[in-house]
Amino acid sequence: MSLSKLIMKKEGLSDLPGFHCPTGYQLRHFQPDDERNWEDLIRYSFTREVKFADKIGDHVPFYSDRLLFICRGDQPVATAAAWERVDGKDLSWYLHMVGVLPQYSGKGLGFAVSLAALHKVREAGGESVLLETDDFRLPAIRIYMKLGFQPLYIDESHPGRWERILREDTI
Template sequence: MEVKQLMMLWQKQSIKEYVMPAGFELRTYREGDAKGWIIACTDGLDTGAWREEDFYSKMLNADGIVHEGIFFIVDGRGEIAGTATGMIKPEPAHGYLHMVSVRPEFRGLGLGRILNTAVLKYLTEYGCTRVTLDTDDHRIPAIKSYLSAGFRPVLHSPDMVERWKSVMKNTGYKEINTFTEDDNTGPVITV
């Protein structure tokens, strides 16, 4: 039996701002970014071997993704430190936070939070009032950044409460509000 990923939901609210560390800048996709995106995602997400053709077919030509929705943080040399993508889903007012990755050597600087903020701003400009994401239980730093951005767990399978309790023990959160699968307020999880 395949274990479902954790799902999280952000419903329209104020978007937190974070200060970019000195020497870095935020920008969107430019021609020639495929290799840097592949390196960032391979190093940061353990996604396996991607080729440039995969990037073009699965990202640039994917439904709901446009160049302006693929964000990068680059260092002073122009090297891609991290990336995140905002995808417009076919359901009304629904966005998806996709492929958030910061390379290991750039972690701990808050770049993931800045990328999350950029994607949320982009998606809300397109009229999205709800944004979802999927992640894995072991991605604790990423989960902490999603929680700080206002995402909350979606209890979409019977084992979610126990899995989230386990995650919470590693995040320092003692209490988390949740959502049900139909976007209603779910129970508060405490540890």
Template sequence: MIEIVNFQTNHAQAFKELNEAWIKQYFEIEESDRKMLNDPQGYILDKGGAILIAELSGKPIGTCALVKMEDRKFELAKMAVSPEARGQKIGWKIGLATIEKAKELGADTIYLETNSVLEPAINLYKKLGFQDAEGYCSPYARCNVQMEMKL
């Protein structure tokens, strides 16, 4: 059974490895990735964000973060599912849980950035309720799609 849990210190390596795997598959690791993946506590959690981990029998198989941007605006970031766990609706489950977590944190808007080559991810975001957005300044060279959801 898949369980969505809050990030604990012992999840740091899985958070990093799950995200590095998909980034390296399609792109290159950028400086902004390194900052977030090497220090999720300082970069995300200590600033008012959250990280959720999807576990199967206690093993981390997926993750998603909420990075606080402004008072009531959060970025959905670093969503990843391990290749062996894909096709089990884990992205959907962790996406819904992340939206609920954003509401708990008082968010009125969730923003995300992605790339047009990641069609399955874009389709998932649309099913979750995200819509196309523009005008945000991205720290990532790879991002050419911006989306947001008003809560």
């Protein structure tokens, strides 16, 4: 049996710290022909194949300025998307597909690219943001909590799972 995704939410975006790209890196948005760069980055950071068209490109609306990369030179080394989804009449914002190449972990890039995506949500008028994650993604959960995300208890398994995660010395 597979576990449901953990859900986190950040209420209010008025308190976001200013964005500063880490020294030696540049922030840019998705450009034509970046599909392969995104797929490569996700493959190495998530250790699984994800097709751009399936996860991002075929979804409407797709705003290229909300799919962000932090680059070292010309190479994207971190990514995140400010994602919107309309459910009926309601618009929900998501921090979506945050990934960092393993050799660049621990350099603040996951935090930086996530913060940049949150700024995009705020610029577009968003007031809160959701995200989905997995129990084993403790470094990512640390980043999300530092950014002000809080656990949501949607599934009956969530309270026990969050209790275990929050008990970890590293969180």
